[in-house]
Amino acid sequence: MKPRKLTATLMALLLALVTVLSACGGSEQTTAADAAQTTEAAKADATAAPETTPAPATEATTEAPETEATTEAPTAEATTEAPATETAAEPAPYDGTTMTVTDMTGREVTVRTPVERIVALSAADCEVLYAVGAGDLLVGRGEYCDYPPEVADKPSVQSGYETNIEQIIALEPQVLLMSTMAQTEEQIAALENAGIAVVVSDAHTIEEVYTSIGIIGTLTAHEEQAQTVIDGMKASLAELSEKATGDGTQTVYFEVSPLEYGLWTAGKNTFMNEVAELLGLKNAFEDVDGWGEISEEQVLERDPDYIVTITMYYGEGPTPEEEIASRPGWDAVKAVANGKILRLEHDELSRPAPRIADGAQLLFDLVYGNEAQ
Amino acid sequence: MKRSKRGFTPVLILILSAAALLTAALCVCLGSVNIPLSDTLSALFGGEGVSANTVNIIRSVRLPRVLCVAEVGAALSLCGAAMQGLLKNPLADGSTLGVSTGASLGAALSIAFGITLPGLPVSGTMAMASLFAFISLLIILALAYRLDHSLSTNTIILIGIIWSMFVSSILSLVVTFASDRLKQITFWTMGSLSGSSFENALILFVVLAAGSAVLLRLANELNAFAVGEDNARSIGVNVRRVRLTVLVTVSVLIGVCVSVGGSIAFVGLVTPHILRMITGPDHRILLPASLFGGAVFLMLADLAARMILRPLELNVGVVTSFVGAILFVYIYFKTRRAA
Numbered sequence: 001m002k003p004r005k006l007t008a009t010l011m012a013l014l015l016a017l018v019t020v021l022s023a024c025g026g027s028e029q030t031t032a033a034d035a036a037q038t039t040e041a042a043k044a045d046a047t048a049a050p051e052t053t054p055a056p057a058t059e060a061t062t063e064a065p066e067t068e069a070t071t072e073a074p075t076a077e078a079t080t081e082a083p084a085t086e087t088a089a090e091p092a093p094y095d096g097t098t099m100t101v102t103d104m105t106g107r108e109v110t111v112r113t114p115v116e117r118i119v120a121l122s123a124a125d126c127e128v129l130y131a132v133g134a135g136d137l138l139v140g141r142g143e144y145c146d147y148p149p150e151v152a153d154k155p156s157v158q159s160g161y162e163t164n165i166e167q168i169i170a171l172e173p174q175v176l177l178m179s180t181m182a183q184t185e186e187q188i189a190a191l192e193n194a195g196i197a198v199v200v201s202d203a204h205t206i207e208e209v210y211t212s213i214g215i216i217g218t219l220t221a222h223e224e225q226a227q228t229v230i231d232g233m234k235a236s237l238a239e240l241s242e243k244a245t246g247d248g249t250q251t252v253y254f255e256v257s258p259l260e261y262g263l264w265t266a267g268k269n270t271f272m273n274e275v276a277e278l279l280g281l282k283n284a285f286e287d288v289d290g291w292g293e294i295s296e297e298q299v300l301e302r303d304p305d306y307i308v309t310i311t312m313y314y315g316e317g318p319t320p321e322e323e324i325a326s327r328p329g330w331d332a333v334k335a336v337a338n339g340k341i342l343r344l345e346h347d348e349l350s351r352p353a354p355r356i357a358d359g360a361q362l363l364f365d366l367v368y369g370n371e372a373q
Numbered sequence: 374m375k376r377s378k379r380g381f382t383p384v385l386i387l388i389l390s391a392a393a394l395l396t397a398a399l400c401v402c403l404g405s406v407n408i409p410l411s412d413t414l415s416a417l418f419g420g421e422g423v424s425a426n427t428v429n430i431i432r433s434v435r436l437p438r439v440l441c442v443a444e445v446g447a448a449l450s451l452c453g454a455a456m457q458g459l460l461k462n463p464l465a466d467g468s469t470l471g472v473s474t475g476a477s478l479g480a481a482l483s484i485a486f487g488i489t490l491p492g493l494p495v496s497g498t499m500a501m502a503s504l505f506a507f508i509s510l511l512i513i514l515a516l517a518y519r520l521d522h523s524l525s526t527n528t529i530i531l532i533g534i535i536w537s538m539f540v541s542s543i544l545s546l547v548v549t550f551a552s553d554r555l556k557q558i559t560f561w562t563m564g565s566l567s568g569s570s571f572e573n574a575l576i577l578f579v580v581l582a583a584g585s586a587v588l589l590r591l592a593n594e595l596n597a598f599a600v601g602e603d604n605a606r607s608i609g610v611n612v613r614r615v616r617l618t619v620l621v622t623v624s625v626l627i628g629v630c631v632s633v634g635g636s637i638a639f640v641g642l643v644t645p646h647i648l649r650m651i652t653g654p655d656h657r658i659l660l661p662a663s664l665f666g667g668a669v670f671l672m673l674a675d676l677a678a679r680m681i682l683r684p685l686e687l688n689v690g691v692v693t694s695f696v697g698a699i700l701f702v703y704i705y706f707k708t709r710r711a712a
Contacts, residue, residue: 262565287684295567297405297434298683300429328429332428333426
């Protein structure tokens, strides 16, 4: 009996130890003391959000120098920088003002203003933030955010199916921007319990991109810049559409994944399709809904006039354009025979972001380039 | 039951090879794009009167693909039959033993880190895939021997599954680190033969010819193994040499198949089983029958993958796993009830 009792006690102790360890360890390195503090802070935050509590105070001051280091990007306005330093001295300067935005799932989200700390998970949202001049508010980004280049300096968090709530909470954002792709209700609830407003931006059409830019502009108090961006996009797309003389008979094939891994294309209900129609072209795979894996035979049969590939080039071997041209049996395809293959290197037409206009311009140049000059 | 097996042999092989040829013809004529038979024939022989793209679809896309599919099917099925005989284990197969997964890891590593052999661009992938297939087999068999000298079904399958999961986790890790280059992990896990070229078909043909020459000549020894290893030893079979030869050959075949088409499940398991019900357990008949039977099975599966959702395409592994699993359960139940 006695040794068994001892074993049981030891096991219980071990269990307790492991529990403590796994709560302290994790993706963010924190010491035990820190962890205790944060738990307290989180509790306080959850129960009495509006009131300032001493616990977050220590948190904010220890965090402050890091914040300043990361936001060294040149700021357009001094006002955005000023409150940040204020946060360091006087924690959570909550003066009771809030704003309510309707996000793209139709949820009404109440956000404490001014918004100074944003984490954006999708690459498109990062691009929009920079485009409206609010890039300095970004305190964390999804791992696949790569444009503009300076976004790489921001702390990276996992996104999509691997979204890690712990990492996001550790960055202490006021707002989390994300798309609806992989987040569960539980994840969103957990974030909201931690006092983070979750705003979903999920654009599937160019019109919805304008909406998303508008929402992000409102959130960051950069409405004017957002409107400028939207107007710029609208103007350049309208101009291209005006100049485009195609009558929808010429076809374009969008290659999303190369032959080596199975051909994938973008069908209807994608930005690529929308831009093709805007430019007086017809998507060769209009009958495919969204993105899909297609047969090589089908591409040859449909004999597209233009090919757009988004395959990355790693600087060795043939370029994606050369690879397409060198595929056995593709030489008679009109696009290959006429050398009308375009490579979009930076996701210009696959992201709901302002650069769709750039992608449209590149496609326009491929199709009408010579005639226009 | 045992009557007329001998006289049956040449006829059966003739029937099976005719079936393989017919299936191949069918697969060239049918596909994602509808091309009339007359156009198909003129595209194959001559090329007058049809558009250049039609000729290309038949000659450069379908023909090499059908050849590759037939060869991969034949190779995997032959490997399955040989391993089932050698290990006296009806569930042995590249996919159940984790050999295909091992080969996938080798291929993925070679692509991720750019490992190639001097001279030939694709050879690095194939060599690495074969090497990893062989290492996987060795590890699985060594572990199984340690636990259980008779190499019973359950032990081998259990270790195979554990190995498979272990290797898959490493594969996922490699894909995570080299995500840009290997983003299509489904290619390695489900298998696809789209984009096959005549070069692939040629390499496969050479390897398959060599591999089947080795394995078919060992049919008698495999028969002895199927009764039992002690039996084989007592009638004068060099047990070690035969076992090593079969394992090396099987690894090379599976490695090359995986580097061309990814790991395609169930082909090596189901076809030898079905054929064994027709031919009986004699490897002198079973091995050549598996060659043709595997080719037919995979060609039909690939045809289904190309046609069901056109213009979309399925991974052929989806079809083989779906059909294979159902067939397998049916066979399993039927043989169990009979016994």
